[in-house]
Each structure stands twice: as C-alpha cells, then as structure tokens.
Amino acid sequence: MSSSQEQPPNAAPSRPSALAELAKHHKETGYVLIGLAVLWAVLPIYLLVKEAWLPKGSWANALGPVFFWAVAGSLITGVIGAAAVLATPGRKLGEVEIIRLLLLVLGGAVGIITALLGLALPFTHAYAPIFLGGVEEWRKQPVRLYIVAMALVGGLGLTFLSLQLSRGVERESALMRRLLYGFNAVFTTLLLGAVLLLVNLLPYVPKLSRYDFVTPIFAGTYDWTQSRLYSLSDRSRATLADLKAPLKIYVFLNAGGSTSEQVETLLENCRGVTPQISWETLSTLDQTRIQELGREYKAKITEEVMDFRGPQLRLREGMLVVYGDPSKEQTAFVPRTSLVKEDPSPDGGGGQEVFHGEGVLLKTIRSLTEGKQVVYFTQGDGELDFNDNKGDSIEGVGLLLTVLKQHEIYDLKEWKFTKETPKVPDDAEVVVAARPEKLKPDALKAIYEYMGYTYDEANSGLTEIPKGRHGRLFVLTGVSLENNQMVRSGLEPLLGKFGVQVGDDHVLTLQNPNRPTLIQVETSRKSANPVAKALGAPNRELFVFEDVRTVKALPGGGAVKAEELLVTASNPVWVQTDLTEKPSVAAAAKAKDANARFSDEPIIVAVAVSETGPAPGMPNDPIHSRAGGEAHPRLIVVGNADWISNLGLVSGRDGKMKYDLFTSCLSWLRGEPDIGASAVNLDEDKVRPRFTLSLSPDVSYNMWLLPLGHMILAVIAAGCGVWLVRRR
Incomplete structure (x- = not known):
C-alpha cells in the first residue's frame, strides 16, 4: 500500500534547489572560490609593493585595515574553496548540508571582516581628516564616505543573508545551530556598535539642508537643569550664528577639574551652533605647543611672577580667543578668575559654584567682532x-x-x-x-x-x-x-x-x-x-x-x-x-x-x-x-x-x-539680536549647587542598616523561592 506522501503518477518532478545544484558541482564551486582567493591575494601584494618596498614607502602605510582585510578574505575564501573540493559526503552530512555549511561560514566570515573594515577605516590616516573635518570635508570627498558606509552596511547585510541558509535546519543539526547562534551573536554585536556609533556621531553633524529633519533631533540639547547648565541662551546662539570669520579658542586649564569640564561643554555647544568655531585644550605638559603659541601670543598667555630666582614668566590660566583670518586677527584673553566664582553658603554649608563662562565668552566675542x-x-x-x-x-x-x-x-x-x-x-x-x-x-x-x-x-x-x-x-x-x-x-x-x-x-x-x-x-x-x-x-x-x-x-x-x-x-x-x-x-x-x-x-x-x-x-x-x-x-x-x-x-x-x-x-x-537680555545678569550664570548631607546619628545608622537588611531578606526570599520550585 502506497503512502499518502508519495507523488501522484502524473505530477511533474520537483525542481532541484540552488544548493542541490551547487552540491552536484561542489568541486567546480571549490575551484571558483580558490580562483577568487588568488585574485583577492593580489591586493595585499600590491599594497606591499606600493607602500613598503618602493622608495619613500613605509610599512606603517602598507599594514593597514585594507591589507589585513584582503589577507583574511583571501585566506577564508581559499580555505572554503579547498574544503569544497575535498569534501566527501557521509552519514552525518550530505552533499547539500556540506555546501550549506561552507557557504554559511564563507558569507558570515567575509561579512564580519568587511563590517570590521568599515568600522576601522575612519581611524586611518587617509580617512581620519575627512571624518574630523566636518560637513565641509564630507561634501568635498563623498566617495570616501560611501566606501565606509558600503563596507559597514554591506558586511552586515552579507552576514545577515548568510544566516538565512541555516533557517529551518538548525533544529535538526547541532552544528548548524551552533554556527547560527555564534554568527548571530557577532552580527548583533556589530550592528549594535554601528548604531551606537551613528547615534553618537549625529549630534556633531550640522543640519545638511532644509529637508534634513533627522540630524536636528540628535544635535539638539535637552537641558532640564534649573540654571541651564548644559545649553546656550537664545542671545548666545544668535551672536554665534552671526560670526563672519573663524574663531579659534585656546584653553589653558588643568584637565579633570569642574571648570575645565564646564568650559568644554560650553565650547562643544558653541561649535554645534556654527562651524566657524574651533578650540584646542592645552595643559602645562604641552610645552612644544605652548612655545609655538608663546612666540605669537606671548603678551597674552603669560604673566610675570616673582620667586626666589627673580621675575619669571608663567603661563596664565584661562582662554585665549582669536578672531579673524591670520592677516587681520584680533585676540583677547579671558582669565580663569572671570570664568568661575565661588558663592559660599551663608550657613557654612556647601554653597555653590557660579560659572560665568558663557556670558564672558559672549562679551569677548562681541567686543572682537563689533568693537x-x-x-x-x-x-x-x-x-x-x-x-x-x-x-x-x-x-x-x-x-x-x-x-x-x-x-x-x-x-x-x-x-x-x-x-x-x-x-x-x-x-x-x-x-x-x-x-x-x-x-x-x-x-x-x-x-x-x-x-x-x-x-x-x-x-x-x-x-x-x-x-x-x-x-x-x-x-x-x-x-x-x-x-x-x-x-x-x-x-x-x-x-x-x-x-x-x-x-x-x-x-x-x-x-x-x-x-x-x-x-x-x-x-x-x-x-x-x-x-x-x-x-x-x-x-x-x-x-x-x-x-x-x-x-x-x-x-x-x-x-x-x-x-x-x-x-x-x-x-x-x-x-x-x-x-x-x-x-x-x-x-x-x-x-x-x-x-x-x-x-x-x-x-x-x-x-x-x-x-x-x-x-x-x-x-x-x-x-x-x-x-x-x-x-x-x-x-x-x-x-x-x-x-x-x-x-x-x-x-x-x-x-x-x-x-x-x-x-x-x-x-x-x-539692530542687534540680544533683545530681552539682562544687563545685570549678562553673564548667563550657570549655578552648580553643592549639597552637604547633614544627618543625625540615628538616621545615619539606619542608612547603613536598612540596605544591609534588605539584601539579606532578598537572598533569603530568592532561596525560598528556588526551594519551593524544586519541591514541586
């Protein structure tokens, strides 16, 4: 008696799948992959000859992300091609399963190294100046941006498509299941990294056109602090947007302090308004750079002090603001004492720190630009x-x-x-x-x-x-x-x-x-x-x-x-x-x-x-x-x-x-934009209160006891829950 699963006598024979066709010609497929591997190997050889062995070349230029990507891709493709030629079907893996496995490994591995190439290229000497140069540089050299985007998106897409080969068979094959879950974990990690990179880059991208409604959402500042610590006033934004020439700011402050952090936040916000602003932070350890600036702005950035050796020149703390083109630039120095003031509490408590940086910088810019x-x-x-x-x-x-x-x-x-x-x-x-x-x-x-x-x-x-x-x-x-x-x-x-x-x-x-x-x-x-x-x-x-x-x-x-x-x-x-x-x-x-x-x-x-x-x-x-x-x-x-x-x-x-x-x-x-601005509070003070926690001995004791008691109770409750579940 024939089974109901059998085909009717008049039914047309089913068409073999693409994998089945490749399985029949697995040796030919392997030879093609080996040929591709040889062609791929030409790229790293070319880079070595061009960048390392020719005059004025260097190994550092040759051994970059593209070189290692080409070597890895050639090796992966060659190994998979050789495996396809030498593959012999057995009881555990038939011809179709072998081809499925090899193509899954090939596509997943090549996709991963290509996505890693897309993540690494922006950090190379050829691509870094473009990515750090802002929208102007991006518009000048869009091909480099497309290459990075194609490598990143194309690599992730190839990995995703390769994973689809295991759909439907991962339940039957432990090897396929391991490969699927392994590649899926790597793919998800790379995708998450790409998304986080994009989200963190968008806040630094100005609006590209009037039809661009995406970047302003990321580039906007959302500040819910009472004194608007992390945003600029409308008056400041209007003044900055009106800049007609480059504005360079050199910051001479010790890194890690609260003043330095607030100044950096201020300058990042300013740069988000206009690309005319750039800034550079210098510490006392940057002696070479300070000497270069000293030759040009010595009177501005140094002051004379007396010690046991007599009068000495000392680097001032603050900001040097330089406005205009080099041929007709104007300069002004803002000392650190003008940026931050301490406002002690009347009752001897924590008091507060008042940051005047925004208003002081605004006044300095306006005095340089307008006179x-x-x-x-x-x-x-x-x-x-x-x-x-x-x-x-x-x-x-x-x-x-x-x-x-x-x-x-x-x-x-x-x-x-x-x-x-x-x-x-x-x-x-x-x-x-x-x-x-x-x-x-x-x-x-x-x-x-x-x-x-x-x-x-x-x-x-x-x-x-x-x-x-x-x-x-x-x-x-x-x-x-x-x-x-x-x-x-x-x-x-x-x-x-x-x-x-x-x-x-x-x-x-x-x-x-x-x-x-x-x-x-x-x-x-x-x-x-x-x-x-x-x-x-x-x-x-x-x-x-x-x-x-x-x-x-x-x-x-x-x-x-x-x-x-x-x-x-x-x-x-x-x-x-x-x-x-x-x-x-x-x-x-x-x-x-x-x-x-x-x-x-x-x-x-x-x-x-x-x-x-x-x-x-x-x-x-x-x-x-x-x-x-x-x-x-x-x-x-x-x-x-x-x-x-x-x-x-x-x-x-x-x-x-x-x-x-x-x-x-x-x-x-x-005809100026600063309408509604306060003459008294011109500095747009950013008040950062300092809180001092005053507790009685009883309250202090409870603060130690209660968390400890809660942790002990949580452990006991979790143990009881496990015991009850296992009893069932």
Whole structure:
C-alpha cells in the first residue's frame, strides 16, 4: 500500500534547489572560490609593493585595515574553496548540508571582516581628516564616505543573508545551530556598535539642508537643569550664528577639574551652533605647543611672577580667543578668575559654584567682532546728569551707565553742544536724550541733522536732507511744568515727522489713591516690535513709572512705521489734560465722582519707529520707500525718563527689569539680536549647587542598616523561592 506522501503518477518532478545544484558541482564551486582567493591575494601584494618596498614607502602605510582585510578574505575564501573540493559526503552530512555549511561560514566570515573594515577605516590616516573635518570635508570627498558606509552596511547585510541558509535546519543539526547562534551573536554585536556609533556621531553633524529633519533631533540639547547648565541662551546662539570669520579658542586649564569640564561643554555647544568655531585644550605638559603659541601670543598667555630666582614668566590660566583670518586677527584673553566664582553658603554649608563662562565668552566675542558701540547722552539742557552716581538721586543716570559699562560692548559718552562739538559725532550709534528741557536752537539743529532733517525757517518746518544722516534716537520725556504748562523740549516737530506725538498731559490712576502718579506699565500685547515680544508673554513683566505722559503713534503711511511699545497696566486709569490741578486733588475728585469716566483701553506711553528705505538702485522718494527694502529702527519715545534715574533703578523690585528694558531698546535701535537680555545678569550664570548631607546619628545608622537588611531578606526570599520550585 502506497503512502499518502508519495507523488501522484502524473505530477511533474520537483525542481532541484540552488544548493542541490551547487552540491552536484561542489568541486567546480571549490575551484571558483580558490580562483577568487588568488585574485583577492593580489591586493595585499600590491599594497606591499606600493607602500613598503618602493622608495619613500613605509610599512606603517602598507599594514593597514585594507591589507589585513584582503589577507583574511583571501585566506577564508581559499580555505572554503579547498574544503569544497575535498569534501566527501557521509552519514552525518550530505552533499547539500556540506555546501550549506561552507557557504554559511564563507558569507558570515567575509561579512564580519568587511563590517570590521568599515568600522576601522575612519581611524586611518587617509580617512581620519575627512571624518574630523566636518560637513565641509564630507561634501568635498563623498566617495570616501560611501566606501565606509558600503563596507559597514554591506558586511552586515552579507552576514545577515548568510544566516538565512541555516533557517529551518538548525533544529535538526547541532552544528548548524551552533554556527547560527555564534554568527548571530557577532552580527548583533556589530550592528549594535554601528548604531551606537551613528547615534553618537549625529549630534556633531550640522543640519545638511532644509529637508534634513533627522540630524536636528540628535544635535539638539535637552537641558532640564534649573540654571541651564548644559545649553546656550537664545542671545548666545544668535551672536554665534552671526560670526563672519573663524574663531579659534585656546584653553589653558588643568584637565579633570569642574571648570575645565564646564568650559568644554560650553565650547562643544558653541561649535554645534556654527562651524566657524574651533578650540584646542592645552595643559602645562604641552610645552612644544605652548612655545609655538608663546612666540605669537606671548603678551597674552603669560604673566610675570616673582620667586626666589627673580621675575619669571608663567603661563596664565584661562582662554585665549582669536578672531579673524591670520592677516587681520584680533585676540583677547579671558582669565580663569572671570570664568568661575565661588558663592559660599551663608550657613557654612556647601554653597555653590557660579560659572560665568558663557556670558564672558559672549562679551569677548562681541567686543572682537563689533568693537565698542558708541552711545551718546545729550547734556546741558536739563537732561538727567551723566556723571551723577548718587543712589538716591532722581536727577542722574550714573548707576545705569555703571552697569552698561559692564557689557564691555558700549562706549558711553556725553555730548553737549559747544563750538568745539557743533554736531553729533560721526561715531554715534545711538543718541539718548533723557528728559531734555528747552534744547538750545543750535543743539536742536544738530539733532535734526543727525536724524536727516534741517529746519526750514521760511516754512517754519523740517525738510529732509537728501542723502543725509540716518541716526537713531532714544527720547525719554517727562512731566515738567512751568506756569502750569508742559515744558516743550523742541524735539516735537522732529517726532511728528516720524509719526509720534507726545501729549501735554499727565497719566493718573486710582490704583493707589495716595500716589495717583504711580503707573504700572507693560509691553503692548498688540505690538509686533521685537522688544515688546521679548519682554511680553509668557513672562510679561510690569514696570513702575511715576509722572508719565502719553505718547501716540499718529496715523499715516509712507516709509515710517510707528507702533506702540509700552501701555498702562494700572486700572482704573485716565489722562489728565488740566495741568493746573494737582494730581492728588484730581484723583480725590475722581474717586468721589460716581459718574467718573476712565479709559476703556490701555493708554500708550511709549512708541517705537522704524523706517523703510527704497530698494537698492531705486529713487529715494516716498513711493519707492513704501515698496522698498528692509525696515531700519530709527526712534524710540517713552513718556517718562525717571525710570532710568539712579533712584528709579534702586527703588522697588523692578530695577533689573528696567535695565532689561533699556538695554533691549538700545539693542533694537542698533539692530542687534540680544533683545530681552539682562544687563545685570549678562553673564548667563550657570549655578552648580553643592549639597552637604547633614544627618543625625540615628538616621545615619539606619542608612547603613536598612540596605544591609534588605539584601539579606532578598537572598533569603530568592532561596525560598528556588526551594519551593524544586519541591514541586
């Protein structure tokens, strides 16, 4: 009786598999493999002849990863070929099983050595400069990258395909099972190494194109520390991204210390923003390299000290910052004492270490790239005093200037109209007029010309000067009365040309009935101005001004665009136009009047003005300006000046925020990106607290006892579990 497994008489014979065909011709297959092995052996011989035996050659160049890969591949292929020729089927292994085994070993072994070649090539002298050179070098020599990728991916792929030969037979053959599991372990290890290598390299790869959405995920920094220890501020990133020339930083710090680690983290983050930055760490043991730098930067990196031998030169600790091309480079040295400061705890505890490196480096870079920005304060016509440093003075701005000088990017000067200084100096980046009263005609004329206008006496108005100066003016007015009338500075016609009107009025509130002139102010929620956005949501700040006037953005068009910057936050609030009545009396009357009317909308108290110039090559007229190019900041007008006075900055809790507001306005006028940056906390301090664990004797004893008891209980529980399982 025939078995049900037998084929029907009419069934076509099954087609032999590829392995069965190779098994029939195993000797021919072996000879082919031996021929391939001989051809493969030509490569290491060629390398020896070219790199070692010819003149100017070296054994080090010959005996590289490619040489050993070729030798190993030739030997593996030759041995497998010989085994295929000499193979004799037996009871344990038939012809098909022998070919399957040989092909599995051949493919797996060649795939592994090829993947190892791909991992080793980036460390060779021919490939290392390319991989370390960044994206620019990668784009110049993509073939080398493809070779490494093909070796790594191709080797892993060949190993994976070879493993498929054992699928289905590993349960029947112990030898196949051992080979499969062995090769699988090696393959998984290599694959894991390749993935880890890729993941660790991607953070150092800049975004390759606008369609590259992968590298930014790896290259981004995720910092959840309270003081942002491991990331850069937006201001720092904007400044670094604006670098136009190479920036080289030499670090002279002892390796292994906390300062050195923080500096390295800072510089790695900086290099992630722009490829213009490179850095090198040097220790006192690198005498050869230090001597090379000493010949060029001796005055910067050394200092004179006295010992028993007399005056000696000693290497300074810190960072040497070099900006620009070698022909016109600029240098600055940042000492270690400026990078880190200790802040001891008041109770004698661990205290904290404050790292100032980011802010100090940022200031140094800006001083090298931009030079100091000259800001003039007008003087001589009732303005806030440039030289008054008294903390309780409402007539001086000395404290503000002291903090601004800490930026090391501002050169602050006073300008007073005299015969020697008949015009605003040519180097003025911004002119600040802080509460001017009745400016002299000649001073007004000079400011008009600085802003690009001249006074036309015939028409009693201002006319624009063709191709005149386009200065930037920061006007801070105030409530100044004379015979119950607002004192006019004389700048009103100029402000009108820029679409701004300062009201002859007084903003009052009933929020504090005892001081109705004390007004809370915030940045406008409607404004698109960068200052309003930076100091607005989500952490909108409130500023306290006293004696405020309204500032209106007049309707109009053309090249000038005036938009509100600051508005009142106090409620209820109104505009007092009757200046003959004292504010306290007016407030008392409002409080008693049941039908008193207040402002339904916040009152505008500051305006920012930008001007759009014509596109390049177009006529300079209003029509072409409206359809012109980029908008340039020209003017800021604030209806109060006392908030930047010494008293205004030190009284109340909003002094730091007023610093921020003033410096942000300066930055916007100068077209700089550091808007919203703090003038007080310019250094972007990174605070690293040091914790001291204070324990009572009982708590300390429990900390030793409890872990020991838990370990003993865990061992007993595991033993009981094993005993119960084995009892079953």
